Amino acid sequence: xxxxxxxxxxxxxxxxxxxxxxxxxxxxxxxxxxxxxxxxxxxxxxxxxxxxxxxxxxxxxxxxxxxxxxxxxxxxxxxxxxxxxxxxxxxxxxxxxxxxxxxxxxxxxxxxxxxxxxxxxxxxxxxx
Numbered sequence: 001x002x003x004x005x006x007x008x009x010x011x012x013x014x015x016x017x018x019x020x021x022x023x024x025x026x027x028x029x030x031x032x033x034x035x036x037x038x039x040x041x042x043x044x045x046x047x048x049x050x051x052x053x054x055x056x057x058x059x060x061x062x063x064x065x066x067x068x069x070x071x072x073x074x075x076x077x078x079x080x081x082x083x084x085x086x087x088x089x090x091x092x093x094x095x096x097x098x099x100x101x102x103x104x105x106x107x108x109x110x111x112x113x114x115x116x117x118x119x120x121x122x123x124x125x126x127x128x
Contacts, residue, residue, distance in 0.1 A: 012100075015100025040070045
């Protein structure tokens, strides 16, 4: 009886390790996708002020389109928001399909990621 109980406990612990490790990997993936989508969006500048050297401002339509395009290519759902003309925030969501936890009724674990990119103007390494 002890051996059966111990074996069942070991299977549950191994299952938790596999599924929680998978959840960590999935979370790292959605955070990375959020970072890269924010970076792609932050590179979409309004050309006229940037060329004149007046200011660096993100083009809202192109930035949102670039981030959404990156999210679609990565097959991750998410939301894009722009703040103050220079900051882009991307929030991503996904789910990890469990392997062992589905035995006890937990079929999916939700993961989220969030990243922000900010466009700055720097001269000789000093932000201006």
